[in-house]
Amino acid sequence: MPHDQADIEALRLARLDALQVLDSGSEPLFDALAEAAALVAGTPIALITLLDAERQWFKANIGLADIPQTARDIAFCDHTIRDDQILEVPDAIEDPRFASNPLVTGSPHIRFYAGMPIVLSDGVRLGSLCVIDHTRRELTPVQRKALEALGRATGEALEQRAMAVVRAETLEREAVRERQRSEAIVKMQTALAASERFLERTGHVAGVGGWQWDLRTDMLIWSAQTCRIHDRPIGHQPTLDEAIGYYAPDAQVTLREVIERCRSTGTGWDLELPLRTASGRDIWVHAQGDAIREGDELVGFIGALQDVTVRRQAVEALETSERRFRTLFQHSLGFICTHDAQGILMSVNPAAARALGYATAEVLGMPFTHFMRPERAPDFRTYLERVTTMGHDSGLMELVAKDGRVVVWQYHNVLDNDGAEPYVLGHAQDITEQRRQEKRLKESSFRDPLTGCGNRRMLERMTDKLPDDAIWGCIAIDLDRFKTINDTFGHQRGDEVLVQMAQFLHRRCGLGDVVVRLGGDEFLLVLEAGDAPYLAQVMAHLERDRDEAPIAFSMGAATRKNAESLERTVARADEQLYRSRADRESFP
The missing domain is CATH 3.30.450.20 (PAS domain)
Structure with a gap:
């Protein structure tokens, strides 16, 4: 390739890379341009192609959904980008450039091709907007003008898309920087507020309040969380009697005893006690306390209080759940x-x-x-x-x-x-x-309820399982003058004859053979070994034992051949049956 052509190709690939469009997802605008090209040209296939160094990639694809790209060395569009005009190939088979191309000799069997190069504003040709058909044809002047216009629109759309991508990236970078500045400010403000509220927040979140009783002033101080636990306004200062009075009577006795013990021995307390708040809520609290001493002098008490109602309820619920589970498990x-x-x-x-x-x-x-x-x-x-x-x-x-x-x-x-x-x-x-019931119901759906023989559903299921080349035989059996029995002796006698006939046929079948009641007085024997000798043997046994049958009958046989359908094999057996009956009735 001449040096100037190499420079042109390098520039073309650089411009293609800068567009950031290769291997991007489907986009409505480009799909619409390709669809418009297909409609204008009246072709089943329209593509927007972009040529990379080694491949032809489809940005829009109408009619070749399973082919996202091809090698560049077989691409028609590689010829299209060599000029600014439409490349039209009326019949690729007759064109020496393409006659042996695998896209012509094989799928998708291109015969007609017309491609308008996609040209950017600086004259760089990136690919083509092309239409393809499987038959020979030529564009009309109007179709050529429309394809040219759509090709120019495609080039403008690619450049507009590239500018939009750049703008979006710029906006994203600016948004990230702004978000980082905002996050830094928020972090500073949060840290300042957190340091100011740390003790109160931790006590509130943990549900832990504090209290202090100064014996020198006889003043009891509650923290904000302790006030919340008692449903009292923040800043409320109770007397000792009021504070102890919130507890249940038995808990009050316990609490006074541990306070006195702590006063005399210095031993603190750690209890869970029931309490009723100022608003009447019944809760459980974890109450802790210890003595405050200055030297040997007891000057007060300090402690913590936590609402543990939810935890106790959870423990009780768990214990209840375990009891219930054990009961459920056992019973x-x-x-x-x-x-x-x-x-x-x-x-x-x-x-x-x-x-x-x-x-x-x-x-x-x-x-x-x-x-x-x-x-x-x-x-x-x-x-x-x-x-x-x-x-x-x-x-x-x-x-x-x-x-x-x-x-x-x-x-x-x-x-x-x-x-x-x-x-x-x-x-x-x-x-x-x-x-077991489902199996019985399923089996019953394949059997005649009166005779116990298989029905048409069983016959269809059985033949569906046979391979196409399977050989099997069938014997069609029709009861002679069965209607006369129903008319003369009633349907009950007719049912008895049908049951007896089914038993007669079952006794003369092989192990793998099936007796099917087709309906009314028609039966069918399907013989697993359906070759002609076995079929003749069964027919001979039936003919020999006619006198043991509960009623006279006519029969005809056929062997499946040439993978014919079930209906056709049975029809041939019926034809033989009718001929046999006609011969017997005409015999003097």
Whole structure:
């Protein structure tokens, strides 16, 4: 490349880098410009491309959502930026520049291309606004003018975007500096205010008040927080009798006794006592006191007071909760247990032990896998990994009771990490009967309620599971003159005949064969080994045992071939049935 071209390319890449647009997210303006280009040109694909040193990257992409960029050496737009005019390629297959291009010979199979270079105000060409089609075509003069205008608008939009990015960065830097100045001022003001209010604030936040009783003046002083605890205005100075009078009668006696003991022995006190405030609130306080001496002389008492009502309530609530949990644990009909991280049972409530046929003491210390089939042990290890990693787990667990019964528990277990050793708290319900009922209901939905044969749903499920190349046979069976039985002897007799016919067919089926009642007096035998010899063998047995059937019947058979549908195979069996019936009725 000539030196001047190298300089031009270096300038172009520098301008592209300065725009700070490469690998940016989708933006409505550029998407709209690309969509407008597609609409004007009537093409399924429109792109705003920017050419880096090694790649062509799409800022806007209409029609090639799965392709964010391509290599530059195969980019049509690399040719477009070599001029200021639109590059139009009516048919890329006929253009020697592009005929072997992988974007032409392969996906997205470009045939038509028209690209308007994106030119900045200083003449630098960064990429193109291009439209692409899969068929040969040419732009009209109006379309060319519109594409030129949209290309110029794209270049202006890129420059406007770059200026907006610079402005935003400048504003952000100014905002950061202003925020830092404001934070510094606030910190200084906060520190000053904090130093002035430290003692009062800590006492208030901690709920701790102070008091002092001067024996020389007989004056009792309360701090602001002590006044708040007693629901008294700040600055209130009570007498000793008033202060002691806030306590419950028994607490008053206790308090006077400890004061006298401290007076005589110098031993302080640390008590929790009930108190009723000036507004009538009943609270508990942590009361502390000690003597003040000047030499050997007792000159007063000093102490602290803290409202501990919430803590006492929490302790009482915890004790109540523990009692209730123990009651719930013992008497709950649900299954509650705890086990360690290895699955060793630490506790089991009576309901869970009874459900497995054990006494509670028998199961403590046992591994959970003791109650599982050996092949389930890997599943339990996977469960332990989930519950210890996620902190919880829910699902179904199959256990074996002491008497060999298999029970199914639906569980929701959570991991408790608060203690020294983590453990799992489990809660479960026995859904064995529910699962059994669901299975029965599911099975009943695939069977005819009168005869016990499979129904059409069973037939569809069975054939859906067969591979496309599977060979199977079917025998269509239709009862002759069944309507006459219903009309002559009634529907009850007709139902008996249907049941007997189903039994007749079941006895002549192989182990893997299925008897299906299609409805009314129509049955279908689906033969697992559906090759022609086996099909002929079953047909021969039915033909031989006709006299044992409760009613005369006609039948036809077909073997599935060439991956045909179930309906077509059955239809061919029906066709043979009708021919067989017609032959028998015409026989003299």
